[in-house]
Amino acid sequence: MSASSASPASSRPLIRPAADEDGEALGELDRLTWSPVHAVTPRPRPPYDPFFHDGNRPRGFLVAELEGRPVGYVKLARPTPLASNGHVRQIQGLVVDGTARGRGVGRALLRAAMAGARRQGASRITLRVLGHNAPARALYASEGFAVEGVLPGEFLLESGYADDVLMGRSLAPA
Template sequence: MRDEDLIIRAARPEDEQELAVLNRAAWSWLSDVSPPPPDGAGMFDERHPPEQYLLALLAGRLVGYVRQVPPTPLVTNQHVRQIQGLAVDDSVRGRGIGRALVEAACEAARAQGARRISLRVLGHNAPARRLYERCGFRTEGSLTEEFLIDGRYVDDIWMARRLVA
């Protein structure tokens, strides 16, 4: 992939339907703790506005997204951001799009004044954990057997990265 082929930009309200289609297609018990979203479900609401999402477009086609937000509404926690969603279209996996989205989320968080960014990832999601590690995230803790997914107990892994030197 050439850098000029990939565009990462903020989501806009008119992206909702295409984003919802990608989100549904990317759904998997490997990465999700809730059942798949129903057909026709949207992505945006008062708790999930478009400005929380960065989109990856390849040749004008939506191929990925990342959602980055403050983890709590507390003033004492406003120096932290959290990734609360990442998806890449299966047809373009392995081309660096996930890494580009994570780095873009980190840069956006830094621009918002954040000193660190955190995320939660399921223990059995080895591909995502490797991606986050390659992007500089380190495991800070885990909740053992936090979820019962598809008949198996799965750990909830907490990872984070400093955004300042």
């Protein structure tokens, strides 16, 4: 097999469960990718809190690697502790390093999150995205997510008020 024929497979992201050891790298990734386009939290400033803590454990995360280094993650969780919506999983963060954009990392993480939600017995998946984040909204729509609600002006960011767009989809087999 020539190096050129091996290239496409090696350029695909490896998606794996997060481990405690990923905390530092994922925290750094969070800081590097922070942007007022998608962040509702304040700009990170030292001293930085640990990425993993009591309410944010590795078991809820999948990590994307390219060439052996973390270049993205997705957090999948139950939206509430209520038994009545135990069939729902929510994407509570999806991050891709700028150097890895356009290489299928976000799509691979999104698909892995949906597969993980199905394995957990979920029949529905939801997420929230800022209204002006057109690239993320387009990705979600291309994977079957539909806008299910909009909270106008829900967040006051550096750039002004931003809508909170609620999206979701069924996880039932097609």
